[in-house]
Amino acid sequence: MATLAATLSTAPAGAAGPHVPRTGFETSHGARWTTQPEEQAFLAAVDRATPRVRIDRIGVTRQGRPVQLVRIGAPAPERPQDVRRGNSVLFICSQHGDEPSGREACLTTVRNLAYAKDPATLRFLAHTTVLVVPTANPDGRAADTRGNADGTDINRDHLALETPEARAMATVIRDYRPDTLYDLHEYSATAPYYVKDLLSLWPRNLNTADAVHREATSLSKEFVEPAVQEQGFTTGVYGIWTDPETGEPVKQVAGDGQERILRNTAGVKGSVGLLVETRVDALTDAEKADPALNNKRRVASQLAALNGAFTFLDRHRTRIEAATTAARTAGYADRGPVYLGGADNDPASDDEVLADPPCAYRLDAGQFRRVESTLRLHGVSWRRAADGGAVVPLRQSMRKLVPLLLDRRAGYHLTVATPVRYCDAVIGGNR
Known part of the structure; x- marks a missing residue:
């Protein structure tokens, strides 16, 4: 070269x-x-x-x-x-x-x-x-x-x-x-x-x-x-x-x-x-x-x-x-922790680790209106809800980004979404 x-x-x-x-x-x-x-x-x-x-x-x-x-x-x-x-x-x-x-x-x-x-x-x-x-x-x-x-x-x-x-x-x-x-x-x-x-x-x-x-x-x-x-x-x-x-x-x-x-x-x-x-x-x-x-x-x-x-x-x-x-394909398996803090030269504390992340986050209609364009720009997928809100599954390419955007414990979250633990109806969500 x-x-x-x-x-x-x-x-x-x-x-x-x-x-x-x-x-x-x-x-x-x-x-x-x-x-x-x-x-x-x-x-x-x-x-x-x-x-x-x-x-x-x-x-x-x-x-x-x-x-x-x-x-x-x-x-x-x-x-x-x-x-x-x-x-x-x-x-x-x-x-x-x-x-x-x-x-x-x-x-x-x-x-x-x-x-x-x-x-x-x-x-x-x-x-x-x-x-x-x-x-x-x-x-x-x-x-x-x-x-x-x-x-x-x-x-x-x-x-x-x-x-x-x-x-x-x-x-x-x-x-x-x-x-x-x-x-x-x-x-x-x-x-x-x-x-x-x-x-x-x-x-x-x-x-x-x-x-x-x-x-x-x-x-x-x-x-x-x-x-x-x-x-x-x-x-x-x-x-x-x-x-x-x-x-x-x-x-x-x-x-x-x-x-x-x-x-x-x-x-x-x-x-x-x-x-x-x-x-x-x-x-x-x-x-x-x-x-x-x-x-x-x-x-x-x-x-x-x-x-x-x-x-x-x-x-x-x-x-x-x-x-x-x-x-980019690992997120579809929806396995493993997500880190809300720490670095490769500074191990995360226990409260900075989502060892068992939720399978999705629920946004109400007002929250979704405020963050929809930002989620779209990040390439995050979601499923619309009947009340005008949305469910954002972690089973997607941007899996490790989603909690950083939506979890209340994340240092720079966009909004505080509601964790969802049972997601049979929303896994594989779409826009």
């Missing part, structure tokens, strides 16, 4: 000419980030250039900016059902508007995949569907703020889906069912404990199927980290302060098992999730004197990590498909 990695990290031949689009970041040599008008023109040019790319508007922000999805393949899939099951990846770029390096890496990767002519990339795209949301938080990017126009952290809204941005992403996850979900971010260092060039983290939520969890940790430790280190960058685990002398963890500051965080939501839904964070701080006197050097280093580390991700997608194709397929 060396040829494919080179394609992703290097602009195609002729990129300096008039026919191959370049981002504002590229034309300014890293002095500034790509503006949103430049992004729109860039993506439109790529879309016109090749049948490998299709672009959709999947949502609109409160301030009227489009949230877009780029579909890439050989050729690009026309419909969700054309996605290569078991071989699809979704890149979510810059959920936090003041973390732009992932967006720049995503934009250039879209272009390089679209224009590549080497056999390795063409073979890869013949077997893999690549989905990209280049700017997941357009209002935040325009304002250079972490949150969206309402100040909401979108990466804490993947359960309630109250923001238009999270709702757009949930629609893509529901319709395209990506097997791998890769989320690009940035972070500020805390010396001397938290200073690596690039950090990554898999789904820690305990409802993530074991095989999916194994593939996600492999993506992080066996592919992303080595690819980044090969380019001369340092790596570590996100959310853990580490003693620089002993290498032992000192404090967990983030990255727990919260189901509302995208990498954890991905795991609960059966996708191989990964969060990647590159360091924003200037590392040298030269970077302090010239912000362009700092910007270019941040984007370069993101591109190095993406190279590792694409190598993983190619080499673990069969394992990914087996893991995600098993995770």
